[in-house]
Amino acid sequence: MTIQESQLKVDQWIKTTGVRYFNELTNLGILMEEVGELSRIMVRKYGEQSFKENESDNGLADEMADVLWVLICLANQTGINLTEALEKNFEKKSLRDANRHQHNQKLKNPPQS
Numbered sequence: 001m002t003i004q005e006s007q008l009k010v011d012q013w014i015k016t017t018g019v020r021y022f023n024e025l026t027n028l029g030i031l032m033e034e035v036g037e038l039s040r041i042m043v044r045k046y047g048e049q050s051f052k053e054n055e056s057d058n059g060l061a062d063e064m065a066d067v068l069w070v071l072i073c074l075a076n077q078t079g080i081n082l083t084e085a086l087e088k089n090f091e092k093k094s095l096r097d098a099n100r101h102q103h104n105q106k107l108k109n110p111p112q113s
Contacts, residue, residue, distance in 0.1 A: 002083070003082045003083045003086065004081070004082075004083050006068075006072055006082075007072055007075060007076055007081075010072045010073060010076060011076050014073065014076075021073060021076070022073075024074065024077050024078065027070055027073050027074050027077065030070050031067065031070040031074065034066040034069075035067055037059075037063050037066070038060075038063040038064060038066075038067055041057055041059060041060050041063055042060070045057040045060065
């Protein structure tokens with residue numbers, strides 16, 4: 001599924017099953033909540049915290065999809081074409097960072113754990 005198709009599918013789902021979009025500020029709050037849930041799993045799976053007895057890392061993909069879903073909702077609500085926005089972002093990063101990362105010694109010599 002392309003990004004454009006995703007935007008259309010989310011819009012169709014919201015307007016039928018979801019009834020209507022939550023307002024933009026509500027969706028921003030929901031996005032922060034979903035990022036927090038993703039962060040919780042990532043910190044426990046890849047960071048130094050451990051899972052509680054009743055927790056697992058099984059929801060990682062689902063939490064990433066939740067973040068993407070709400071981001072798509074916000075893009076739809078604000079008239080952002082995410083395909084175009086991502087293409088422009090690639091251009092910006094390619095110009096700005098053309099040599100930056102190749103000269104970054106921190107990337108060439110990662111810290112030892």
